[in-house]
Amino acid sequence: MAKYGLLIDYNYCTGCHSCEVACQQEHGYPEGKTGIKVAEFEYETFKGLAIDFLPYPTDLCDLCVSRQKNGERPACVKHCQSRCMEFGLLGELVTTMEKGHKMVIFAP
Amino acid sequence: MSDTKLFKTVTWSAGPGCHGGCGQKLYVRDGKVVKVEGDEDNPFNQGRSCPRVLAMTQYMYHPDRITQPLKRVGKRGEGKFEPISWDEAFDICEKKMKIIRGEYGAEAMIFAQGTGRDIGGPISFLTYSYGSPNWAQLGLSGQSCYTPRLGAMKAVMGDFTVTDCSQFLEKRYEDPAWQRPEVIMVWGQDPANGCPDAFMGHWVVDCMRMGTKIISVDPRQTWMTTRAEHHLQLRPGTDAALALGMLNVIINKDLYDADFVRNWTHGFAKLRERVQEYPLDKVAAITGVPAESIEAAATFYAKSKPAAVHWGVPVDMSPEGTSVAHAIICLWSVTGNIDVPGGNVIARPSHGVSSYPYSTEELVELYGEELVQKLTKKRIGADVYPMVKNFRGWAQPDMAIDQINSGKPYPIKGAWIQTANILGGQAARARLHYDALKKLDFVVVVDLFHNPTSMALADIFLPAATFAEKDSFRAWWAPLAVIKKRVQVGECKSDWEINFEMAKRFNPEGMQRWNSVEDLFNERLASSGMTFKEIQDKGGWVMPEEGPCKPYLRHERGQLRKDGSPGFQTESGKVELYCTTYESWGLDPLPHYVEPPQSPTATPELFAKYPLIMITGARSQLFFHSEHRGIPWLREKEPDPLVQVHPDTARKFNIYDGEWIHIKNDMGKVKRKVKITRKVHPENIQTLHGWWLPELKGPEPDLFGVWDYQINQLIPGPQCSTSGFGGGQYKTTLVTLEKIGNMGENNG
Numbered sequence: 130m131a132k133y134g135l136l137i138d139y140n141y142c143t144g145c146h147s148c149e150v151a152c153q154q155e156h157g158y159p160e161g162k163t164g165i166k167v168a169e170f171e172y173e174t175f176k177g178l179a180i181d182f183l184p185y186p187t188d189l190c191d192l193c194v195s196r197q198k199n200g201e202r203p204a205c206v207k208h209c210q211s212r213c214m215e216f217g218l219l220g221e222l223v224t225t226m227e228k229g230h231k232m233v234i235f236a237p
Numbered sequence: 238m239s240d241t242k243l244f245k246t247v248t249w250s251a252g253p254g255c256h257g258g259c260g261q262k263l264y265v266r267d268g269k270v271v272k273v274e275g276d277e278d279n280p281f282n283q284g285r286s287c288p289r290v291l292a293m294t295q296y297m298y299h300p301d302r303i304t305q306p307l308k309r310v311g312k313r314g315e316g317k318f319e320p321i322s323w324d325e326a327f328d329i330c331e332k333k334m335k336i337i338r339g340e341y342g343a344e345a346m347i348f349a350q351g352t353g354r355d356i357g358g359p360i361s362f363l364t365y366s367y368g369s370p371n372w373a374q375l376g377l378s379g380q381s382c383y384t385p386r387l388g389a390m391k392a393v394m395g396d397f398t399v400t401d402c403s404q405f406l407e408k409r410y411e412d413p414a415w416q417r418p419e420v421i422m423v424w425g426q427d428p429a430n431g432c433p434d435a436f437m438g439h440w441v442v443d444c445m446r447m448g449t450k451i452i453s454v455d456p457r458q459t460w461m462t463t464r465a466e467h468h469l470q471l472r473p474g475t476d477a478a479l480a481l482g483m484l485n486v487i488i489n490k491d492l493y494d495a496d497f498v499r500n501w502t503h504g505f506a507k508l509r510e511r512v513q514e515y516p517l518d519k520v521a522a523i524t525g526v527p528a529e530s531i532e533a534a535a536t537f538y539a540k541s542k543p544a545a546v547h548w549g550v551p552v553d554m555s556p557e558g559t560s561v562a563h564a565i566i567c568l569w570s571v572t573g574n575i576d577v578p579g580g581n582v583i584a585r586p587s588h589g590v591s592s593y594p595y596s597t598e599e600l601v602e603l604y605g606e607e608l609v610q611k612l613t614k615k616r617i618g619a620d621v622y623p624m625v626k627n628f629r630g631w632a633q634p635d636m637a638i639d640q641i642n643s644g645k646p647y648p649i650k651g652a653w654i655q656t657a658n659i660l661g662g663q664a665a666r667a668r669l670h671y672d673a674l675k676k677l678d679f680v681v682v683v684d685l686f687h688n689p690t691s692m693a694l695a696d697i698f699l700p701a702a703t704f705a706e707k708d709s710f711r712a713w714w715a716p717l718a719v720i721k722k723r724v725q726v727g728e729c730k731s732d733w734e735i736n737f738e739m740a741k742r743f744n745p746e747g748m749q750r751w752n753s754v755e756d757l758f759n760e761r762l763a764s765s766g767m768t769f770k771e772i773q774d775k776g777g778w779v780m781p782e783e784g785p786c787k788p789y790l791r792h793e794r795g796q797l798r799k800d801g802s803p804g805f806q807t808e809s810g811k812v813e814l815y816c817t818t819y820e821s822w823g824l825d826p827l828p829h830y831v832e833p834p835q836s837p838t839a840t841p842e843l844f845a846k847y848p849l850i851m852i853t854g855a856r857s858q859l860f861f862h863s864e865h866r867g868i869p870w871l872r873e874k875e876p877d878p879l880v881q882v883h884p885d886t887a888r889k890f891n892i893y894d895g896e897w898i899h900i901k902n903d904m905g906k907v908k909r910k911v912k913i914t915r916k917v918h919p920e921n922i923q924t925l926h927g928w929w930l931p932e933l934k935g936p937e938p939d940l941f942g943v944w945d946y947q948i949n950q951l952i953p954g955p956q957c958s959t960s961g962f963g964g965g966q967y968k969t970t971l972v973t974l975e976k977i978g979n980m981g982e983n984n985g
Contacts, residue, residue: 143429143442143460145858150288150870154272160869171914178915180463208275208286210439211429212446 132236133192135206136222137184140231141213144169144182148205148214155193155204164190165205183233184214190237192216241266245276245777247718249711250354251656251685252296252703253289254861257281257433258711260778261290261704263723270294270705270724279778280409280716282437288858292870297703297726301686301867301931304727307698313675314693316936323728326697331742333679333696334367337650338743343368344615345650347637349375351657352382353861354701355709355720357593358761359736360655361630365604366740366747370612370619371649373632375657376664378954378965380634381553383434384595385963388628389562391596392818395806396797398569398581400545402440405582405715405788407780410443414789416578417444419541420466422452422534424565425476426549427459432856435584435713441547450541452534454479456852457881457923458916467534471524473850473921474833474969476555480564481830482520483535485512487571492539494573501792501805502570504815504826511827523830539572543579550854551968556831558963559624563816564828570812575792582788583797587781588765590712600630603761615647622961623822629962635955638666642673652694655683655701655732660690661929661943662863665952665965668905668944683735688863689943692935700729707731710758710769715786717762718778719769733757824960833969834956840971847902847971849886852923853948854967863927878928878946880909882974883919887911890974899975900924904951906975922972924948 144167152164170181184205186192193203201207206214215222219236226232244263249256260279264272273293277284289296296302306326311317321329337345348364348371350356364372374380390397400421406412421441428438445451445464453465454476462468471479487493488509498505517528524531538544546569548562555561574580586592591599601609609630613619617640618633619626625633641649652674657663664670674680674694682695691698702722706729709720722731733754741748751757758769765772765779772779781787785796795803804810808817813826820826837844859871866872880900882892892898894913899906900922909924917923928946935941944950951970958964 140464141442141446143439145429145439146288146871146874147286147291147858149874150291151286153870154291154294160873171916173915178458178463180458180460180916182460204274207284208291210285210287210437211442212285 132219133217134219134222134234134236135186135192135203136215136217136225136232136234138213138229138232139181139183141211142167142182142184143211145210147208147210148184151204151208155196156189158189162189163187186235186237192237241271244721244723246704246721246723247279247711247777248290248704249709249720250704251701252293252705253287254353254864255289255433256353256435256713257437258435258713258718259286259290259437261286263705265723268724270297278776280407280780281404283409285439288871289861289865292868293703293705295868295870297705299686299867302726303684303686303698303700304729305700306728309696313696314937316692318698323730326699327738327742329697330681330739334651334743337678338367341648341650344370345648347371347373347375347632347641347649347652349373349652349654349657349659351659351662351862354656354732355592355711356656356732357595359732361594361600363653363736363740365608365612366744368743370616371632371637372630373617373634373637374663375634375637376659376662376670377634378665378952378967379553379558379957380631380962381558381965381967382550383553384629384631385553385558385958385960386548386562388624388960388962389559390566391628393563393566393816394570394575394812396583396585398575399436399584399714400441400547401579401582401788402444404436404440405781410447414578416543417447418449418543418545418579420450420452420538420544422454422538422544422546423461424454424546424548425551426547427455427461427855428547429460430856430858431549452538456918456921467530467537469526469530469534470918471526473551473852474555474836475524475830476552477557477561477564477828477830478515478520478523479526479531480561480568481512481515481828482517482524482531483538484508484564484567484571485515485517485520486532486535487539487568488512490536492536493571497573498571501811503809503811503813505571507827508567508814511829515830538568543577544572544574545569545580553963554854554965554968556833556964557829557958559958559960560825560828560831561963563819567814567828570814575812576789578789583791584714585786586712587715587717587786588712588779589786590710590717590762590765592710592712592761595629595631597627597630618961622957623824625961627822633957633961635957638670638673639955641677642669650677651679652677653681654690654694658684658688658690658863660693660940661688661947662927663949665949665954665967666904667947667950683732686867686931687935689929689940693937693940699735700727701735702726702729702731707733708754708758708769709733710762716778716780717765717772719772721773721777822960834966835969835971843971847973849972849974850921851900851951851970851972852921852968853926853952855923855925857925860925860927863929866929867931877910878908878925879912880922880924881912881914881917882922883915883917884913885919886922887913892974892976897977899977900948900951900972901975902951902970902972904953907948907950908945908977922974
């Protein structure tokens with residue numbers, strides 16, 4: 130079976146929380162339960178303060194199997210306001226990653 | 238979901254709360270919305286959605302939602318209400334409001350709005366049908382939200398502009414006419430969280446991805462400032478000095494666009510003279526931004542073509558907000574960035590349709606010169622402030638509340654409050670608003686949930702509809718869109734329906750022109766050449782066609798002025814750097830800097846007692862102002878009212894991360910949970926406004942904990958710019974931090 134994953138370009142994640150609520154709505158999860166969670170990082174660098182956000186797929190992430198059947202992207206990817214999430218075959222995501230920086234691939 | 242139907246519509250709240258106009262797909266099953274998703278075909282959001290709209294189902298079907306009209310049966314504030322029919326509710330409102338009009342005159346009734354929803358249309362319609370001049374954003378000190386900037390743009394340029402992120406073009410970024418801004422100077426906003434006033438903050442992020450560089454003017458550090466080419470971290474409230482310092486650099490180093498200045502501006506020599514009063518060493522001392530940083534950023538901005546400025550409420554909330562806006566307008570004007578692709582493009586309501594009429598010009602078109610003139614004479618503040626008289630049909634809010642309190646020069650006896658949680662949200666001097674409004678004879682609240690304002694004041698509560706439950710139309714700025722009702726929740730009605738019915742009762746003769754709300758919409762949509770239904774049949778939205786509502790370079794093509802000649806819609810036909818309109822209003826015709834009323838240098842004694850500058854009023858993706866604290870999917874992501882404190886400051890005050898403390902000044906004290914972070918400057922603290930806790934008791938004295946958590950209780954007043962608009966002290970009030978004896982306690 131083809132192995133799918135999520136690529137996050139975390140230079141562009143603004144921490145807007147759309148992915149989290151999109152996931153909760155899609156799956157009908159109550160508060161406290163979610164397939165993706167955004168973490169925030171704040172740290173000093175040689176150039177001053179850095180602020181990064183990173184969406185992290187939890188154990189509940191099923192990459193929206195039911196949406197995939199209709200040819201739709203996972204709810205988080207579709208609604209991401211800064212379009213920093215990509216859904217695809219792991220092999221293809223790696224190709225994207227080779228061209229970028231501050232990226233991570235999750236295979237939930 | 239085979240029995241589920243999909244409908245497309247457009248938002249203009251209620252629901253997400255904001256003024257955004259995103260396209261949304263509603264999935265409806267058995268008459269209920271079961272899911273909301275962004276509409277890929279709508280050029281505004283291109284399929285994306287914010288967390289608030291994604292939480293729509295929790296909002297619409299929330300157990301606390303008010304779905305029937307309510308009548309107060311206990312004492313005011315006691316929280317005892319009983320459901321009544323719409324007929325009874327309308328009858329009571331009619332009777333009580335006619336008594337007030339009969340005994341004291343129509344001006345004794347104030348029509349108070351907040352923000353969000355399509356409120357401007359329906360509330361002005363009701364206010365004018367009733368005959369009152371007093372339509373106001375009650376509580377918002379200095380009317381310090383966008384109005385000062387709008388007034389300044391109208392006076393200086395004759396039109397409004399916005400950062401060009403291709404939003405006026407159907408193909409958006411793909412349209413060959415559009416050019417990516419080389420630079421966007423983001424002035425006092427965090428677009429990733431910013432209030433979407435017909436603008437989606439993430440458009441700036443889209444441009445960044447394509448290569449746009451950012452200059453950030455912000456006292457805080459945010460996601461965006463950390464990605465900016467230049468971050469000017471100024472002291473709050475010193476924006477005018479910074480803008481004038483940048484103008485000093487651009488003019489003295491000959492970095493301005495000489496052709497544009499010669500052909501299209503008025504008063505450049507006088508501006509050149511004025512900016513000499515702002516040498517960089519002086520500006521650096523005022524703003525706290527190093528002179529070399531100001532010079533580098535100004536040079537970078539001026540040399541980048543095209544460049545745009547995207548700005549936020551700190552401009553309005555600076556002292557003399559309308560003058561600060563003037564200074565920034567000069568920046569984009571002398572660099573020739575007006576109505577060029579990727580610059581500051583002129584923004585007009587699509588197809589010339591007026592969906593949120595507020596300028597005197599629009600009001601005259603809708604209601605006639607005679608009525609508008611007559612009402613302006615009695616409008617609170619119009620005899621004192623030139624912009625209240627000449628630009629926007631709103632009463633001056635600081636004066637309005639003082640007049641409610643004093644009854645002078647004439648009494649105010651009733652309030653129609655629609656889309657406004659005054660006590661829990663925008664009200665500076667919130668306690669004084671509470672005391673004053675309590676005295677009124679009759680108060681109506683039109684909203685979706687109980688909040689501290691409705692609980693404390695409402696005699697009648699009318700339940701309003703979300704965007705999924707209403708028909709409406711939207712032309713702010715583009716596209717022209719219609720909002721189509723898809724479901725019914727309880728007995729809720731749209732603001733337009735409610736106000737249309739009430740207007741019939743106050744002005745039956747004038748209302749004979751329309752049989753239905755849709756008739757009225759069709760009249761207001763007339764300039765588009767289409768009806769409500771026709772726009773709906775075209776998919777619900779239409780982009781502006783070639784003409785005055787579509788960029789670019791309309792001043793060159795003679796598309797801006799009524800007489801059809803090239804130029805701008807001002808007296809001189811030019812962009813008035815030296816503003817003759819300001820001059821005729823008795824205001825300084827050139828931009829200038831004024832120190833905030835409370836500051837380390839203006840009030841050193843107060844500063845010794847209260848050594849921190851508090852910034853309130855920032856926006857959040859999770860909450861729209863005072864809304865959404867009861868929506869589980871949103872609240873869980875930021876459950877507590879936080880105050881950002883720098884680690885050095887936390888050490889100084891002996892407080893730890895997560896500790897509950899009081900923020901305090903002479904106005905009172907308010908609870909917050911400490912969040913230690915380097916995002917905030919050691920001399921500042923920052924905290925969100927709009928906090929009340931829906932899970933706490935509503936009836937008085939609790940009012941959902943509003944007196945513990947409403948931060949704007951600490952904002953002093955009355956305050957405003959000499960124009961009448963701008964200058965609320967939401968970002969410049971001095972405070973201190975105080976430990977709470979009983980540590981760990983988080984409410985009560």
